[in-house]
Amino acid sequence: MSTAVAAPAAVRRRRGLIEALTGTDHKSVGLLMTVSALVFFLMAGVSALVMRTELAHPGLQVVSDQTYNELFTMHGSTMFYLFAVPAAIGVGVYMVPLQIGADGIAWPRLALLGAWLIIAGGLIMWSGFLTQGGAAAWGWTAFYPLSGKPYSPSTGGDFWIIGVVLATVGAFLPALCLLATVFRRRAPGMTMLRVPLFTWSEIVTVFMVLTAFPVLVVAMILLFIDRHGISIYGLPGGAITYQHLFWFYGHPVVYIVFFPLVGVVGEVIATFSRRRFFGFSVTVFSLLLFSALSMTVWAHHMFTTQSVENEYFSLTSTLLLVPAGLEYFGFLATMWGGRIRLRTPMLFALGFVLLFLIGGLTGIFVASPVLDYHVHDSYFIVAHFHYTLFGGTVFGLFAAIYYWFPKVTGRMLGEGLGRLHCALMFVGALVTFIPMFFLGSEGMPRRVADYLPVHGWTTLNMISTAGAFLIALSILVFLLNVYRSLRGGEPGGPDPWEGQTLEWATTSPPPRHNFWRLPEIRSHTPLFDLREEGRDPLAEVGLRPRGAET
Amino acid sequence: MRSASSFLALWGLLLAIAVLVAAFIFPHGFFPTALLGGAAAAAFLIGLITAASRTGDPRRVAHGSPDISPATVWLAAAIALACLGAEVGYWLCLIAAGMGGVGAGALLREVRAERRDVRRVR
Numbered sequence: 012m013s014t015a016v017a018a019p020a021a022v023r024r025r026r027g028l029i030e031a032l033t034g035t036d037h038k039s040v041g042l043l044m045t046v047s048a049l050v051f052f053l054m055a056g057v058s059a060l061v062m063r064t065e066l067a068h069p070g071l072q073v074v075s076d077q078t079y080n081e082l083f084t085m086h087g088s089t090m091f092y093l094f095a096v097p098a099a100i101g102v103g104v105y106m107v108p109l110q111i112g113a114d115g116i117a118w119p120r121l122a123l124l125g126a127w128l129i130i131a132g133g134l135i136m137w138s139g140f141l142t143q144g145g146a147a148a149w150g151w152t153a154f155y156p157l158s159g160k161p162y163s164p165s166t167g168g169d170f171w172i173i174g175v176v177l178a179t180v181g182a183f184l185p186a187l188c189l190l191a192t193v194f195r196r197r198a199p200g201m202t203m204l205r206v207p208l209f210t211w212s213e214i215v216t217v218f219m220v221l222t223a224f225p226v227l228v229v230a231m232i233l234l235f236i237d238r239h240g241i242s243i244y245g246l247p248g249g250a251i252t253y254q255h256l257f258w259f260y261g262h263p264v265v266y267i268v269f270f271p272l273v274g275v276v277g278e279v280i281a282t283f284s285r286r287r288f289f290g291f292s293v294t295v296f297s298l299l300l301f302s303a304l305s306m307t308v309w310a311h312h313m314f315t316t317q318s319v320e321n322e323y324f325s326l327t328s329t330l331l332l333v334p335a336g337l338e339y340f341g342f343l344a345t346m347w348g349g350r351i352r353l354r355t356p357m358l359f360a361l362g363f364v365l366l367f368l369i370g371g372l373t374g375i376f377v378a379s380p381v382l383d384y385h386v387h388d389s390y391f392i393v394a395h396f397h398y399t400l401f402g403g404t405v406f407g408l409f410a411a412i413y414y415w416f417p418k419v420t421g422r423m424l425g426e427g428l429g430r431l432h433c434a435l436m437f438v439g440a441l442v443t444f445i446p447m448f449f450l451g452s453e454g455m456p457r458r459v460a461d462y463l464p465v466h467g468w469t470t471l472n473m474i475s476t477a478g479a480f481l482i483a484l485s486i487l488v489f490l491l492n493v494y495r496s497l498r499g500g501e502p503g504g505p506d507p508w509e510g511q512t513l514e515w516a517t518t519s520p521p522p523r524h525n526f527w528r529l530p531e532i533r534s535h536t537p538l539f540d541l542r543e544e545g546r547d548p549l550a551e552v553g554l555r556p557r558g559a560e561t
Numbered sequence: 562m563r564s565a566s567s568f569l570a571l572w573g574l575l576l577a578i579a580v581l582v583a584a585f586i587f588p589h590g591f592f593p594t595a596l597l598g599g600a601a602a603a604a605f606l607i608g609l610i611t612a613a614s615r616t617g618d619p620r621r622v623a624h625g626s627p628d629i630s631p632a633t634v635w636l637a638a639a640i641a642l643a644c645l646g647a648e649v650g651y652w653l654c655l656i657a658a659g660m661g662g663v664g665a666g667a668l669l670r671e672v673r674a675e676r677r678d679v680r681r682v683r
């Protein structure tokens with residue numbers, strides 16, 4: 012039995028730029044957040060290329076040391092505050108209401124306000140380059156006392172703080188809207204344990220956003236006040252206080268940008284293995300455990316300060332293996348015995364699984380204080396977190412883009428270019444970041460603009476730089492693919508992948524009110540249930556005449 | 562474990578366990594207890610609020626108002642300029658306050674128009 016949904020009788024449509032920029036429909040807001048995040052991703056990527064060029068050979072002076080410091084600050088800051096977090100939440104703003112059978116998001120104006128605050132924060136942050144002293148040059152962490160006025164007097168630093176506050180508040184607001192939507196707007200029959208995996212991953216993400224983001228906002232406001240004459244972090248113990256406040260946000264945010272993509276990858280793997288996700292309920296509880304545990308590990312970034320209880324934070328950091336292992340088991344068990352289709356979203360999902368594994372396993376090394384003392388602030392750490400963030404977030408995001416592009420635009424992305432993109436990016440990620448493990452073990456510190464030939468790091472740095480350009484090439488292939496698809500790509504239809512969840516039970520792109528009719532919901536995979544019973548899901552929701560399934 | 566807020570409460574409970582372990586088995590400093598305790602309390606609080614809040618009809622009423630809100634974007638610009646004014650100068654804060662007033666008024670107008678439309682459809 013399906014549920015008919017009331018459609019608007021008369022809807023005045025204002026398509027085009029105005030709607031794209033000011034639309035309160037969750038699809039419009041989600042798209043605004045995701046596309047703007049991708050633009051910031053490109054900006055951060057260009058800054059990474061300049062940095063890698065600078066490091067390709069000792070003695071190169073592509074940019075000055077000061078500019079290099081500003082570039083790595085803006086690279087890290089942009090990737091976290093302006094790309095990864097907004098993209099992870101933006102995809103949720105678009106997809107979560109569709110997955111739970113809702114006709115919109117709760118408090119849509121608040122979500123739109125958040126999207127624009129992120130963009131405004133990004134513009135203010137980057138406008139630091141236009142100020143006399145240049146942009147902030149203290150890393151994405153802004154550790155005190157380096158970020159204090161005496162050491163970093165530039166106005167660009169203050170712009171950075173304002174930008175971070177706006178972007179963080181901006182991400183907080185749509186996250187709040189998502190939670191209210193899931194709690195209050197689920198379709199009839201959609202109990203919490205029938206909510207799809209991606210939506211669950213967004214729920215636990217929002218739990219973390221609600222508890223971690225306010226702490227960063229407070230830390231940044233205090234830093235701003237400190238820089239304007241009232242000593243706060245300058246008091247005894249202030250620098251450690253800053254680190255506690257920062258890392259209470261700074262570590263969970265790694266998971267905030269990662270969990271939604273775990274959900275995406277889980278759904279992609281299930282869809283392209285033509286099976287339900289293995290151990291769905293266990294995975295949901297492991298996500299809850301994973302997210303709660305990841306709130307308790309922040310001070311492993313502070314092992315070397317000798318101001319924290321290393322045993323406690325080492326224990327909690329190592330315990331993360333348990334829920335992570337459960338999720339990996341779920342991925343593998345879903346594929347086991349499945350009829351796997353190796354289409355582009357699935358390839359990116361597999362790339363995610365493999366690359367994040369490297370990041371996760373090296374995470375065990377640095378969760379141990381004795382090993383962390385050796386590699387702290389070295390390129391080993393840079394390699395580790397790039398495997399979690401690039402391997403996890405970026406590969407997961409591209410899996411999401413290739414998977415949902417037909418739903419959002421109505422057109423398929425090219426399969427050939429998609430495979431080329433995936434292959435180049437996968438090889439690029441290995442070539443760029445594997446050498447960094449060796450560089451770090453050999454003692455190359457992070458955040459240096461140059462090194463001496465006698466260090467013997469030249470070859471590894473050269474390889475790493477070549478890998479970075481390979482990644483850049485893969486992004487160009489992606490942009491070409493998007494351009495070709497939007498110009499005249501193959502129509503995707505409502506359900507090109509034989510999807511399992513509700514977003515595939517509507518037209519592509521979905522109408523303003525999302526659904527014409529909802530199928531009966533008896534599990535987290537309502538469309539899969541219908542197929543199992545030999546029924547055509549699209550016919551059930553009135554998108555295809557009965558008996559017309561091809 | 563049927564209601565949505567019970568999952569949030571469970572999450573808060575997991576954090577509370579972590580607080581207890583930090584406080585009693587590995588006592589070291591104020592921050593682990595304070596930050597984790599605060600997070601656990603916040604999770605419980607949000608869970609309680611969502612559990613207590615009215616349920617009502619969750620489905621939006623279809624109406625003819627356009628799904629756009631230029632006033633919200635204007636308000637976002639005002640907030641951003643107000644924050645920037647803290648660094649650039651208070652004159653910018655004053656301009657932002659003016660913009661914010663206009664934006665809030667326009668937002669109110671939008672919301673009222675939408676409510677009027679909803680009443681008409683009902």
